[in-house]
Amino acid sequence: MEPQTDTRTGAAPEPAAALAAGQVSRWTRLSAGFTGGLGVVVLLLALVPVAMGATLVQDLTTLLILVLMATMWNALAGYGGLVSVGLQAYIGLGAYATVWFSLQGVDPYWGMVLATLFCAVVALPLSFLVLRFRGAQFAIGTWVVAEAIGIYVGLDNQLGAGTGISLVQLDSYATSTREHITYWLTLALTTFFSVIVFMLLRGRLGASLQAIRDDEQAAASVGVRVVSAKRILFILASAGCGAAGAMTAANILFVQPTAIFSVNYSAFMIFMVLVGGIGTFEGPIVGAVILYFIQQQFGNDGTWYLIGLGAVAILFAVFLPRGLWGLLEERTGLRFMPLGYRVRRRARELR
Amino acid sequence: MLVATGVRRDFGALAALDGVDLRIDAGDAVGIVGPNGAGKTTLLNVLAGTILPSAGSVSFKGQDVTRARADARARMGIGRAHQIPRPFGGMTVFENCFVGASTGGGLRRRAAYERCLTVLEMSGLAELADRRADTLGLLERKRLELARALATNPELLLLDEIGAGLTDAESAQLVTLIQELNRRDGIAVVWIEHIVHVLVQVVERLVCMVSGRVLADGEPKAVLADKRVVDAYLGSAAA
Structure with a gap:
C-alpha cells in the first residue's frame, strides 16, 4: 500500500500512513489554520513598534515575557511532570548575567543572548542534582537551589550586592530605539522558545515526555530514557527562563536580588499555566494574557492581590484542573495544534 | 535467552x-x-x-x-505488562502504543505507526485508538497494557x-x-x-x-x- 496524502484534511497535510487498519494523521484543516494564524500574529506583533505608540510596545514586552515564562513552566510541568517552584533561579541568573556581560563591555543585547545560553550551561550540572528528586522533593529542591543562588548573587559587590544594580549600559541607546529593540528581542526569544517547545512536543520526545509525566515507571518499562528526556526539558526551561529574566532586566532597567529571584515568579507561572490549561500548548498563552490584565488592574494591591491569585489558582486546580483551554478542548472535542495523533479507521466506501 | x-x-x-x-x-x-x-x-x-x-x-x-x-x-x-494496568492517562490509546513503538521498539515514525495499528487491531482496541487512556474501563486498560508492551516489539514478554x-x-x-x-x-x-x-x-x-x-x-x-x-x-x- 502506497502512503498517501489525505486531501480531506485540507491545507499542508503531512503524509499520512495508509495502512490496513487505518490512517494516522497529525495535521487537520483546523490545526493548520490555527498554527498558521499564530504565525500571522507573530508577524503582526513584529510590526507593532512601527505602527503603534511607546506605551503599547512596553505593555506588550511585559506580556511577551509572561508568555515565555508560562510556556517554559508548562513545558516542564505540563509535559514532563516536573513541577518546579524554582525557575526564578534562571530568571534571576538571566538578568544578572546580562548585567555581568554588560559590565565586561559586551553590548547589553548580545549580553541577553549570552545570558540565555549561560543559563542553559548552568542548568546542565544542576540537573544532575535536582533530577534525582521526584514530585514534591523536586518542587522544593529547585526552590532551595533558587534561594541559594539568589543569596550568593546578593553577596557580590560588583553586581550591586543586596541593593541591586541598574543596566546603565542601555543608556547608550536612544529611549525609543531601546524600547523597540527590547521589544523585538523579546518577541524573537519568546517565538524561538515556543517553536522549540512545539517541535520538541511534535517529535518522538514529546510522546515520551508525556508518558513520563503520566507514569514514570511505566514509561521506563516501554523503553523511554527517562532521565535524559527530563534533562533536555529542564535545560530548555532553564534557558527560556534565563531569556525571560534577561528581557525583564532590559524592560525595567534595574535588577535587585530579592525581587528578581523572588518565588513570586513561580507563583505567577503556576497561576498562568493552571488557569490557561496545563499540558496544552495554547493554555499558557491564554493564562499570560489573563494574568497581564489582572496585574494591570490589581497589581498595586499588594498582599491581597497575591492572595487573590493564589485563591483563583487553587479553585482552578480543584474544579477545573485542565484550565480554560483544556475545558474548551474538552467541550468542543477540537485540537487546535497538531501535536497529537489521530487515527482514522479506513473508510472503505470512500475509496 | x-x-x-x-x-x-x-x-x-x-x-x-x-x-x-x-x-x-x-x-x-x-x-x-x-x-x-x-x-x-x-x-x-x-x-x-x-x-x-x-x-x-x-x-x-x-x-x-x-x-x-x-x-x-x-x-x-523485554516487554512487560503490569498486574495493575498503568496507562499513560493523558494520552490517547494510540499514543500510548506509539511511545512503546518509537522508544522500546526503536521504530521510525512510519514503521511505528504501522506497528501500533497492528497491535491495536490484534488486541481489539482499534475502535478506541483516539480515546484518552484515562477514560478506559478496566478490561480495556488491561488490553492496552498488553498492546503497549507488544508495540515495543519484544522478544520476551513478561x-x-x-x-x-x-x-x-x-x-x-x-x-x-x-x-x-x-x-x-x-x-x-x-x-x-x-x-x-x-x-x-x-x-x-x-x-x-x-x-x-x-x-x-x-x-x-x-x-x-x-x-x-x-x-x-x-x-x-x-x-
Whole structure:
C-alpha cells in the first residue's frame, strides 16, 4: 500500500500512513489554520513598534515575557511532570548575567543572548542534582537551589550586592530605539522558545515526555530514557527562563536580588499555566494574557492581590484542573495544534 | 535467552527472592504460579529491571543486565505488562502504543505507526485508538497494557496476571492471542497467573514459587501433580 496524502484534511497535510487498519494523521484543516494564524500574529506583533505608540510596545514586552515564562513552566510541568517552584533561579541568573556581560563591555543585547545560553550551561550540572528528586522533593529542591543562588548573587559587590544594580549600559541607546529593540528581542526569544517547545512536543520526545509525566515507571518499562528526556526539558526551561529574566532586566532597567529571584515568579507561572490549561500548548498563552490584565488592574494591591491569585489558582486546580483551554478542548472535542495523533479507521466506501 | 542465577532480593529483613534460578529460551512459554507473597511479581520486577537484585545475576541474550535500567532492557527486547494496568492517562490509546513503538521498539515514525495499528487491531482496541487512556474501563486498560508492551516489539514478554477478572469468553480470547504471539511470532512468554486452567492452555512449562524460591520447574502436568506443589499452593484450592 502506497502512503498517501489525505486531501480531506485540507491545507499542508503531512503524509499520512495508509495502512490496513487505518490512517494516522497529525495535521487537520483546523490545526493548520490555527498554527498558521499564530504565525500571522507573530508577524503582526513584529510590526507593532512601527505602527503603534511607546506605551503599547512596553505593555506588550511585559506580556511577551509572561508568555515565555508560562510556556517554559508548562513545558516542564505540563509535559514532563516536573513541577518546579524554582525557575526564578534562571530568571534571576538571566538578568544578572546580562548585567555581568554588560559590565565586561559586551553590548547589553548580545549580553541577553549570552545570558540565555549561560543559563542553559548552568542548568546542565544542576540537573544532575535536582533530577534525582521526584514530585514534591523536586518542587522544593529547585526552590532551595533558587534561594541559594539568589543569596550568593546578593553577596557580590560588583553586581550591586543586596541593593541591586541598574543596566546603565542601555543608556547608550536612544529611549525609543531601546524600547523597540527590547521589544523585538523579546518577541524573537519568546517565538524561538515556543517553536522549540512545539517541535520538541511534535517529535518522538514529546510522546515520551508525556508518558513520563503520566507514569514514570511505566514509561521506563516501554523503553523511554527517562532521565535524559527530563534533562533536555529542564535545560530548555532553564534557558527560556534565563531569556525571560534577561528581557525583564532590559524592560525595567534595574535588577535587585530579592525581587528578581523572588518565588513570586513561580507563583505567577503556576497561576498562568493552571488557569490557561496545563499540558496544552495554547493554555499558557491564554493564562499570560489573563494574568497581564489582572496585574494591570490589581497589581498595586499588594498582599491581597497575591492572595487573590493564589485563591483563583487553587479553585482552578480543584474544579477545573485542565484550565480554560483544556475545558474548551474538552467541550468542543477540537485540537487546535497538531501535536497529537489521530487515527482514522479506513473508510472503505470512500475509496 | 534470559538466565537468572541465584537471584536474591531483600526488603528489610524479608527475603522476597531467596536464590532463584530461572532459564528462559527463545520461544519458550513459561507459566509462574505460587501463593500470594511467593515473590512472583518481585521476580518479574528483577527481570524487567524495575528493581535491582540484592545478589545474583541476570543476563539477556548473552549480555549481563543485572544492573541495567528498565528502559535499556525494554529497548533490548523485554516487554512487560503490569498486574495493575498503568496507562499513560493523558494520552490517547494510540499514543500510548506509539511511545512503546518509537522508544522500546526503536521504530521510525512510519514503521511505528504501522506497528501500533497492528497491535491495536490484534488486541481489539482499534475502535478506541483516539480515546484518552484515562477514560478506559478496566478490561480495556488491561488490553492496552498488553498492546503497549507488544508495540515495543519484544522478544520476551513478561505478563503479570493479565487474565485476572476476565470472563470465560474474554480469557479464551486472551489465550488465543498469547498463543499466536508465542507460536506464530516466536515471542517468549513468561506469564504469572492464578487461573491455572487458563495458563496451562498456553504454557509448555510451569514454575511454582513458594517463599521466594522455585519449588518446582518443569512440564505443567508433572508440576501440578508434584506433592510439594499440591501442599504449598494447590492444596487449599484443590481440597
